[in-house]
Amino acid sequence: MTLTWYLVLAAILFTIGAAGVLVRRNAIVVFMCVELMLNSVNLTLVTFARATGTLDGQVMAFFVMVVAAAEVVVGLAIIMSIYRTRRSASVDDANLLKY
Amino acid sequence: MFSMYVPILGLFALAAAFAVFSVAVAPFVGPRRHNRAKLAAYECGIEPVDQPLTGGRFPVKYYLTAMLFIVFDIEIVFLYPWAVANDALGVFGLIEMVVFIGTVFIAYAYVWRRGGLEWD
Amino acid sequence: MGDITAPDLSLAALAPLLFVFGAACVGVLVEAFGPRGNRQPVQLAVALVGTLGGLVSVLLLAGRGEVTAGGALAVDGAALFLQAVIAGLGALSILLFAERALDPARSAFVTSAAVPVGSPRDREQAMSPRVQTEVYPLATFAIGGMMLFAASNDLLIMFVALEVLSLPLYLISGMARRRRLLSQEAAVKYFLLGAFASGFFLYGLALVYGATGSIRLSDVRAYAAVGGADVLLVLGLALLVVGLMFKASVAPFHTWTPDVYQGAPTPVTAFMAACTKVAAFAAVLRLLYVAFGTSEWTWRPLVYGIAIVSMVVGAVLGLTQTDLKRMLAYSSIAHAGFLLVGVIALGAGSDGGGSGLSSTMFYLLAYGLTTLGAFAVLTLVRDGDGEATHLSQWAGLAQRSPLTAAIMGIFLLALAGIPLTSGFTGKFAVFRAAIEDGAWPLVLVAVLASAVAAFFYVRVIVLMYFSAPAEEGPTVGVPGLPTTIALAVTVTATLVLGVAPGPVLDLAQRAAIFVG
Numbered sequence: 001m002t003l004t005w006y007l008v009l010a011a012i013l014f015t016i017g018a019a020g021v022l023v024r025r026n027a028i029v030v031f032m033c034v035e036l037m038l039n040s041v042n043l044t045l046v047t048f049a050r051a052t053g054t055l056d057g058q059v060m061a062f063f064v065m066v067v068a069a070a071e072v073v074v075g076l077a078i079i080m081s082i083y084r085t086r087r088s089a090s091v092d093d094a095n096l097l098k099y
Numbered sequence: 100m101f102s103m104y105v106p107i108l109g110l111f112a113l114a115a116a117f118a119v120f121s122v123a124v125a126p127f128v129g130p131r132r133h134n135r136a137k138l139a140a141y142e143c144g145i146e147p148v149d150q151p152l153t154g155g156r157f158p159v160k161y162y163l164t165a166m167l168f169i170v171f172d173i174e175i176v177f178l179y180p181w182a183v184a185n186d187a188l189g190v191f192g193l194i195e196m197v198v199f200i201g202t203v204f205i206a207y208a209y210v211w212r213r214g215g216l217e218w219d
Numbered sequence: 220m221g222d223i224t225a226p227d228l229s230l231a232a233l234a235p236l237l238f239v240f241g242a243a244c245v246g247v248l249v250e251a252f253g254p255r256g257n258r259q260p261v262q263l264a265v266a267l268v269g270t271l272g273g274l275v276s277v278l279l280l281a282g283r284g285e286v287t288a289g290g291a292l293a294v295d296g297a298a299l300f301l302q303a304v305i306a307g308l309g310a311l312s313i314l315l316f317a318e319r320a321l322d323p324a325r326s327a328f329v330t331s332a333a334v335p336v337g338s339p340r341d342r343e344q345a346m347s348p349r350v351q352t353e354v355y356p357l358a359t360f361a362i363g364g365m366m367l368f369a370a371s372n373d374l375l376i377m378f379v380a381l382e383v384l385s386l387p388l389y390l391i392s393g394m395a396r397r398r399r400l401l402s403q404e405a406a407v408k409y410f411l412l413g414a415f416a417s418g419f420f421l422y423g424l425a426l427v428y429g430a431t432g433s434i435r436l437s438d439v440r441a442y443a444a445v446g447g448a449d450v451l452l453v454l455g456l457a458l459l460v461v462g463l464m465f466k467a468s469v470a471p472f473h474t475w476t477p478d479v480y481q482g483a484p485t486p487v488t489a490f491m492a493a494c495t496k497v498a499a500f501a502a503v504l505r506l507l508y509v510a511f512g513t514s515e516w517t518w519r520p521l522v523y524g525i526a527i528v529s530m531v532v533g534a535v536l537g538l539t540q541t542d543l544k545r546m547l548a549y550s551s552i553a554h555a556g557f558l559l560v561g562v563i564a565l566g567a568g569s570d571g572g573g574s575g576l577s578s579t580m581f582y583l584l585a586y587g588l589t590t591l592g593a594f595a596v597l598t599l600v601r602d603g604d605g606e607a608t609h610l611s612q613w614a615g616l617a618q619r620s621p622l623t624a625a626i627m628g629i630f631l632l633a634l635a636g637i638p639l640t641s642g643f644t645g646k647f648a649v650f651r652a653a654i655e656d657g658a659w660p661l662v663l664v665a666v667l668a669s670a671v672a673a674f675f676y677v678r679v680i681v682l683m684y685f686s687a688p689a690e691e692g693p694t695v696g697v698p699g700l701p702t703t704i705a706l707a708v709t710v711t712a713t714l715v716l717g718v719a720p721g722p723v724l725d726l727a728q729r730a731a732i733f734v735g
Contacts, residue, residue: 007429014418014422017418018415018418021411021415027407027411030411031411031414034411034414034415034418037415037418037421037422038418038421040422041418041421041422041424041425044422044425044426044429045425045428047429048425048428048429048432051429052428052429052432054432054433056428056433056434057425057428059180060375060424060425060428060434062176062177062180063375063378063379064378064421065173065176066173066174066176066177067378067379067382069169069170069172069173070170070382070386071382071386071414071417072166072169073166073169073170074386074389074390074410075389075410075411075414076162076166077166077390078389078390078393078403078406078407078410079407079410080162081332081333081335081393081403081406082403082404082406082407084335085335085336085337085399085400085403086400188225189225191225192225202244205244205247205248205251206247208247208248208251208252209247209248209250209251211251212251212252213250213251
């Protein structure tokens with residue numbers, strides 16, 4: 001089995017994530033799509049680590065995981081604060097800032 | 100080469116023996132005092148309820164705890180590789196790890212002092 | 220298992236970063252253990268010691284050029300120059316954060332950001348004299364992240380620095396005391412789009428790693444010099460550039476900028492407009508110069524295109540704005556385009572390099588100081604509901620407060636690029652570098668865009684000086700010491716860099732060196 005399929009899978013996951021960010025309306029779901037993008041990057045990184053025979057890719061995946069966890073915490077805090085006021089996590093309802 | 104695994108098998112045997120022994124002996128030597136808490140589904144944690152108490156939503160406290168858990172839990176990811184390669188890394192690795200744990204501890208002290216760990 | 224050799228770690232070269240991050244950690248400890256009563260002055264002192272200490276240690280390092288921390292950090296002329304700019308602008312922003320004389324509630328930041336808007340507790344805390352002090356350590360962490368960003372010689376460090384600077388910014392942009400809904404909305408938008416962009420940056424990192432087997436910028440450069448057309452590498456580069464351009468608020472990745480600049484507390488907007496821009500361009504310059512300098516054909520058309528889009532979008536949409544904060548946000552987008560004109564002329568491939576690098580560095584310094592000052596003036600003009608940022612409210616301001624109008628006039632003229640201000644010197648340097656590099660069509664577009672943009676800056680000046688003041692217009696607050704210092708420094712710098720820019724231009728010229 002070649003490594004290419006892992007890269008293809010990661011690219012598909014990344015695309016699903018990116019498309020989800022653009023079309024979904026709930027901030028939590030948008031955020032989950034971002035996480036999907038980050039995890040597809042992790043898959044790409046470990047595949048390339050295997051392909052190039054270096055360990056850097058696996059170490060980088062660790063860093064991505066830690067940063068993603070920090071991002072989850074900050075992001076959920078922000079989404080929670082807006083949700084508690086508006087009772088909605090839809091990004092369409094957040095529409096006070098316009099021209 | 101299977102001799103390498105003998106200690107692990109020994110550990111398995113020891114763990115199994117301890118578990119069997121504990122379960123077998125407990126009814127004979129332990130005191131028997133029944134109460135409501137012991138009859139609950141779980142002795143620790145949250146009592147299951149039929150209907151959501153708060154309109155199907157979990158109190159915000161859960162979210163805060165989960166958030167703190169994630170952010171401290173993920174630090175383990177750096178501790179494991181260090182623990183595995185500790186001999187090779189030597190003093191430098193130890194110092195780096197102490198600095199790392201120190202910064203995490205600063206965050207912990209903040210959370211603790213600001214009441215992030217209090218349930219009520 | 221053999222011993223792993225410890226990476227070389229030059230503590231002297233890391234001193235500025237250690238200073239700033241150390242101050243941020245001390246700030247967190249003060250927040251945890253310090254008495255509530257006098258936390259604000261203590262936090263202000265810690266943050267200022269951290270940023271100014273970082274600035275001083277950068278200046279002491281001047282002239283160094285080395286790669287340290289196992290090759291992850293490059294402490295060279297360009298990094299030190301931009302780190303000094305970030306630390307200095309950061310210190311000025313922290314002064315703006317500390318202003319207590321303008322708002323009746325004594326601070327621009329909400330006391331407890333977790334309290335829902337409109338709840339009884341929210342009304343209670345609007346009255347309370349307590350002030351928010353968590354912004355200082357958060358801002359210090361962001362400044363540290365920006366300085367790390369400018370020195371990162373490794374794509375992974377660049378990513379970590381990007382997050383270290385972004386995460387605190389997401390939080391503090393949601394902490395306005397007034398118009399809290401707008402502020403929270405700005406934070407959500409900034410966060411979601413920022414996380415989206417960092418996903419692109421990361422995927423680019425992964426592709427570059429796959430193509431070259433390394434994420435060290437010098438290794439990428441060595442690979443690109445001989446590798447020729449590698450689809451993976453070029454795709455990776457494009458994704459990295461997208462991620463960085465988002466942070467630098469370059470059109471067409473600018474959509475968050477007006478909303479976030481408008482919704483965030485004005486001192487935070489000043490901080491973002493000045494420091495984030497410098498940090499993002501520091502990373503852009505290093506990436507394009509060090510990693511892809513020998514393969515300019517890969518990024519030149521891309522940067523050429525987005526420079527034009529950014530200048531046109533910023534200038535044209537800026538015309539239609541009626542809110543000053545939004546107008547300055549579009550001005551920031553246009554200026555990002557002008558900066559890219561300098562980036563085009565990097566000339567890393569040729570011997571000795573072009574003058575694009577030094578002129579872009581000078582432009583960043585000049586623009587950072589001017590825009591920070593302009594946002595600082597916005598905090599002065601207030602009505603009952605906080606800052607009065609609508610254009611109509613500024614009519615006839617010169618009659619109410621001639622000094623405020625004069626200061627704002629200087630900043631607007633500098634942003635427009637009128638001679639004898641720093642904006643003109645910066646634009647002239649950047650355009651000349653691009654013409655020397657043969658990119659005259661780009662410069663033509665840039666000059667036209669400047670002319671269009673000048674219209675909306677001058678419109679504000681005309682409004683301030685030649686309109687009758689509105690009935691029940693805004694009042695001009697008397698700033699306390701922190702804002703006064705920030706304004707004095709930025710006005711002086713804007714004029715000095717316009718009248719006698721020679722020494723600073725020379726300094727930028729000498730500092731325009733990348734190692735790695």
